[in-house]
Amino acid sequence: MAFDLNDGSVVVIIGSGSGGGTLGNELAQKGVKAVILEAGSRIEIPDFVNNEWDAFTQLAWKDMRTTSGNWRVAQDFPNLPAWIVKAVGGTSVHWAGASLRFRDDEFRAKSTYGGLQGANLLDWPITLQDLEPYYARAEDKMGVTRTNGIPGLPGNNNYKVMEAGARAVGYKDVSTGRMAINSQPRHGRGACQQIGFCFEGCKSGAKWSTLYTEIPAAEKTGNIEVRPDSMVLQVEHDASGKASGVVYADANGTHHRQKARVVAIAGNSLETPRLLLNSATAMFPDGLANSSGQVGRNYMRHTTGSVYGIFDKPVHMYRGTTMAGIIRDEQRNDPSRGFFGGYEMETISLGVPFAAAFYNPGAWGRGFTSLMDDYPNTAGIWIVGEDMPQETNRVTLDGTAKDKFGLPVASVHYDDHPNDAAMREHGFKQGSSVYEAVGATRVLRTPPYPSTHNLGTSRMSARARDGVVNKWGQTHDIPNLFVSDGSQFTSSAGCNPTLTIVTLAIRQADHIADSMSKNEI
Amino acid sequence: MRQVEKRLQIDRRLFLRGAASAVPAAAVLAAGVGTAGAAWADDAKALKQATLVTLAHMARDIYPHDQIPDRFYVAAVTPFDAKAQADDAMRLMYEDGVARLNGDAQDRFKTAYIDVPEESDRVVLLTGIELTPFFGHVRGGLVVSLYNQPEIWHRFGYEGSSSEFGGYLHRGFNDIDWLPAV
Ligand SMILES: Cc1cc2nc3c(=O)[nH]c(=O)nc-3n(C[C@H](O)[C@H](O)[C@H](O)COP(=O)(O)OP(=O)(O)OC[C@H]3O[C@@H](n4cnc5c(N)ncnc54)[C@H](O)[C@@H]3O)c2cc1C
Ligand code: SF4
Numbered sequence: 001m002a003f004d005l006n007d008g009s010v011v012v013i014i015g016s017g018s019g020g021g022t023l024g025n026e027l028a029q030k031g032v033k034a035v036i037l038e039a040g041s042r043i044e045i046p047d048f049v050n051n052e053w054d055a056f057t058q059l060a061w062k063d064m065r066t067t068s069g070n071w072r073v074a075q076d077f078p079n080l081p082a083w084i085v086k087a088v089g090g091t092s093v094h095w096a097g098a099s100l101r102f103r104d105d106e107f108r109a110k111s112t113y114g115g116l117q118g119a120n121l122l123d124w125p126i127t128l129q130d131l132e133p134y135y136a137r138a139e140d141k142m143g144v145t146r147t148n149g150i151p152g153l154p155g156n157n158n159y160k161v162m163e164a165g166a167r168a169v170g171y172k173d174v175s176t177g178r179m180a181i182n183s184q185p186r187h188g189r190g191a192c193q194q195i196g197f198c199f200e201g202c203k204s205g206a207k208w209s210t211l212y213t214e215i216p217a218a219e220k221t222g223n224i225e226v227r228p229d230s231m232v233l234q235v236e237h238d239a240s241g242k243a244s245g246v247v248y249a250d251a252n253g254t255h256h257r258q259k260a261r262v263v264a265i266a267g268n269s270l271e272t273p274r275l276l277l278n279s280a281t282a283m284f285p286d287g288l289a290n291s292s293g294q295v296g297r298n299y300m301r302h303t304t305g306s307v308y309g310i311f312d313k314p315v316h317m318y319r320g321t322t323m324a325g326i327i328r329d330e331q332r333n334d335p336s337r338g339f340f341g342g343y344e345m346e347t348i349s350l351g352v353p354f355a356a357a358f359y360n361p362g363a364w365g366r367g368f369t370s371l372m373d374d375y376p377n378t379a380g381i382w383i384v385g386e387d388m389p390q391e392t393n394r395v396t397l398d399g400t401a402k403d404k405f406g407l408p409v410a411s412v413h414y415d416d417h418p419n420d421a422a423m424r425e426h427g428f429k430q431g432s433s434v435y436e437a438v439g440a441t442r443v444l445r446t447p448p449y450p451s452t453h454n455l456g457t458s459r460m461s462a463r464a465r466d467g468v469v470n471k472w473g474q475t476h477d478i479p480n481l482f483v484s485d486g487s488q489f490t491s492s493a494g495c496n497p498t499l500t501i502v503t504l505a506i507r508q509a510d511h512i513a514d515s516m517s518k519n520e521i
Numbered sequence: 522m523r524q525v526e527k528r529l530q531i532d533r534r535l536f537l538r539g540a541a542s543a544v545p546a547a548a549v550l551a552a553g554v555g556t557a558g559a560a561w562a563d564d565a566k567a568l569k570q571a572t573l574v575t576l577a578h579m580a581r582d583i584y585p586h587d588q589i590p591d592r593f594y595v596a597a598v599t600p601f602d603a604k605a606q607a608d609d610a611m612r613l614m615y616e617d618g619v620a621r622l623n624g625d626a627q628d629r630f631k632t633a634y635i636d637v638p639e640e641s642d643r644v645v646l647l648t649g650i651e652l653t654p655f656f657g658h659v660r661g662g663l664v665v666s667l668y669n670q671p672e673i674w675h676r677f678g679y680e681g682s683s684s685e686f687g688g689y690l691h692r693g694f695n696d697i698d699w700l701p702a703v
Contacts, residue, residue, distance in 0.1 A: 050682035157697040164700045193688030203684040320694030352679040356668035364583045376678025
């Protein structure tokens with residue numbers, strides 16, 4: 001279905017990833033008409049390649065960004081703060097599928113952690129109870145294993161090493177996890193073939209991605225139009241201060257104005273605040289929805305790091321599902337460990353090209369190459385834990401660098417909070433002991449990769465002065481302007497974010513459809 | 522467990538093609554990477570022949586893998602020649618960087634970099650320029666151009682693309698056999 005540029009009755013959704021793609025489908029199923037504008041191209045399953053750099057070149061967001069702060073990413077990858085996708089389906093094309101619910105206390109970060117110095121903590125305006133029915137819908141939609149009677153995935157070699165080590169050190173909550181990857185055929189998609197290139201786009205379609213689930217389902221209703229190669233440059237408003245439409249550039253750079261009744265931004269946590277800031281006008285000189293001054297602030301990216309264990313015998317970690325393996329015992333708030341919040345340990349594997357680039361960026365000589373020589377005998381664990389929101393960790397508009405449309409690019413500043421550093425150190429130690437318990441002869445601590453989880457830059461708050469959006473993801477300042485991605489997160493919680501992003505999008509769709517039918521927006 | 526054959530499978534086409542580059546394999550093998558008159562470097566378009574040879578030698582010293590033949594290091598440095606051709610500032614950076622490295626080698630070991638016999642001595646010279654943009658650029662380029670050559674992956678026990686073989690579902694995704702029982 002194609003909509004006219006002057007059709008001001010549509011909902012315009014910016015971004016087609018986990019948040020935007022889900023919102024689009026949920027609205028479409030309710031009969032709400034929407035246009036999804038996606039900056040990237042439409043690249044389908046047959047186009048995916050089992051090659052790390054080729055897939056990165058094909059799918060990733062490579063446009064200029066800048067960095068600062070004491071995080072090591074700024075030193076290793078100064079123009080690649082985040083590893084996210086620019087294509088239809090967004091980062092749900094690259095993601096690994098780990099799908100975990102937040103714990104109840106993780107929605108109450110401020111009440112639970114108190115006045116932790118340097119942290120801009122706040123409780124979410126919603127509770128786990130509010131989200132439970134929507135979590136259930138998200139798990140069903142995404143086909144999450146170990147929910148809805150779906151069996152867990154079989155463990156691969158990388159998992160078996162981690163599991164044996166975990167049991168040996170006394171961990172109890174160890175499994176192949178809750179994964180949005182079919183362990184058996186479901187909803188017209190087949191079962192995982194253990195291809196091992198989950199990060200490069202799943203060629204079997206076993207892994208949930210909005211590209212081949214939500215988006216085609218939405219298109220089938222006739223209520224949705226997806227426009228790829230459409231980069232939104234500005235959200236516009238009318239004289240009353242309500243959002244009226246967006247200006248975007250097509251593949252040729254030609255500008256168009258799409259009118260809208262409602263605008264929902266789901267560009268991932270770097271582009272969403274950038275767009276709000278780049279949309280500043282005389283009426284909103286600090287950017288749209290920014291009366292609190294919180295747009296772009298409280299950027300979170302999870303406390304991460306990897307541990308690679310090298311053994312005297314082969315592992316072949318790259319065979320099979322990349323992230324179907326988890327130890328959950330450390331995912332609890334137990335300040336006696338020296339930090340607030342918790343973390344998960346999940347299996348991870350990199351192929352030879354990415355191992356070379358990411359094991360220890362900048363390293364060279366025989367100390368490094370001996371690691372590569374032991375590649376087949378290597379197993380990997382990824383640490384993902386709650387990081388603290390800080391006002392000074394933020395996305396701003398770069399003072400000099402501009403994109404090809406002449407707009408300032410996103411500049412990402414991140415300093416580790418002492419709590420983050422203490423948690424990472426704990427994770428490094430625990431991950432190492434897991435591998436040492438089953439005979440690792442060498443253990444490598446790998447620093448964080450460019451951020452795959454990007455959160456918090458338009459956060460939810462009960463009061464307008466503390467954040468950017470309310471409990472529906474609706475901006476406090478502009479009632480028909482919504483944020484529909486991980487930017488809404490008030491705190492990051494100690495687990496992967498996407499199940500919660502999808503859950504919030506389903507809930508938001510109900511709210512938008514309801515408010516539209518009542519003519520409230 | 523199904524293991525990966527690490528010996529180089531002599532694929533005749535690949536052998537003659539000489540890895541990913543246009544360099545005649547026979548010439549590489551005859552001359553090796555190391556000598557200043559290496560015939561493969563005759564193909565240099567923008568860089569001096571000796572500069573390209575030095576870069577190839579640096580490549581092995583930066584990422585030394587004794588099981589990887591010279592021609593893959595040659596293939597890994599040829600993109601630098603293309604960059605030098607496209608951008609004169611880059612050409613100057615390579616030429617100046619190599620000249621500095623040779624100057625340091627002369628000061629310390631009274632010979633050109635590639636003629637310093639011990640790897641450990643060459644590593645001392647590289648450590649001396651480690652913080653220069655030249656070294657950073659060469660290392661950062663090599664980490665992709667060396668390790669992204671599919672022809673060498675099996676030498677690291679990595680099998681590359683798998684979807685065309687039906688993934689690892691029936692090819693050993695869970696065949697590990699040496700772990701203690703849990
Ligand atoms: C390698 C990798 C592995 C991961 N594994 C997991 C995992 O196991 N579990 C988990 O929970 N999460 C995982 N993630 C994170 C997960 O992919 C993201 O959290 C999620 O996809 C974010 O959803 P989003 O809707 O916020 O943004 P995205 O999915 O990134 O979508 C944003 C879209 O908006 C588009 N866009 C941006 N700006 C504009 C604009 N101005 N105009 C038009 N379009 C625009 C972008 O091109 C993009 O397509 C992983 C990520 C990576 C990279
Ligand atoms: S391992 Fe499974 S989920 Fe991952 S890419 Fe392969 S088939 Fe898809």
